[in-house]
Amino acid sequence: MTPLSDRGLEFSQLLVEVFRVNGLLLAAGDELAAPAGLTSARWQVLGVVDHGPSTIAQVARTMGLTRQAVRQTATSLVRDGMIVFQDNPHDRRAKLLALPPRGRSALRRVERRQAQWADELAARISLAELRAVTGTLRDLGDLLEDR
């Protein structure tokens, strides 16, 4: 009925696994971030801002999201005191997002937990396998981007 080749079928199974692992990783990220009062999305924004004060548009470009998405997350972070707006001497429109102590310590807390989590999981998979799967996924990503 759906005339899939052997490869097409194998490929379909890969899709399912990517979706599944993606969902599990997101859930794991939220779990790691929760004790610090964060979520995956909020944590990622803090991570970018940690590299230096940035505008909403800059963070969006770094994360591969739209300005609108970052703005929403940033607004909620400001509301919770995890992030502050600073005036930007170079652009009157685009205020800079910066990390106050409260945001910095929340970020550090999640980073510690994440490092331990990553090490634990990585220890259960051989380095060769890890590299192989990353490489293949990167190729697949490039293929998908080309179209």
Add this chain to the structure above:
Amino acid sequence: MTPLSDRGLEFSQLLVEVFRVNGLLLAAGDELAAPAGLTSARWQVLGVVDHGPSTIAQVARTMGLTRQAVRQTATSLVRDGMIVFQDNPHDRRAKLLALPPRGRSALRRVERRQAQWADELAARISLAELRAVTGTLRDLGDLLEDR
């Protein structure tokens, strides 16, 4: 600062690739489904119902989502005539979702496009690589599920 081992670092790169490929696959799915007036989510629901009339709760279990998510999608599909509710002789609460001709033809159209797309992409990656990456991802998924 973040005390990641070599493996932990390699693992972090894998995370990034999984997120990237996931996003690209979702976008590709929406593109495949759009000409038939569908989205990835709507298409998936039609795909499940194609196997036989099912209740919202059954579809949710099959897709690994909550009933609430499926209900939302199903409601919009009913609004567009892609799906119809049938009375369920076995349960007065849970009506059955069924595929009228309009939904069936939309589904077939997407399936044809999807099969061609999957074959094209799969042809560019060796079968061995495809199997290896699927296997490793499955192991990783199992690992993540265990915690």
Add this chain to the structure above:
DNA sequence: GGCAGATTGACAAGTACCTGTCAAAATCGC
């Protein structure tokens, strides 16, 4: 200096998920 075009943050509305809650209906235990 001044104007065209690009960039930016804000706002609105939509999609796709989630958790929590509720009442109705089905199922299970006795």
Add this chain to the structure above:
DNA sequence: GCGATTTTGACAGGTACTTGTCAATCTGCC
């Protein structure tokens, strides 16, 4: 058969994204 438990659809509200639009501001060109 009857009461306790489970399942179900519906509703409310929240998160994390998207596209489209707008006015303010910045930038590049002449």
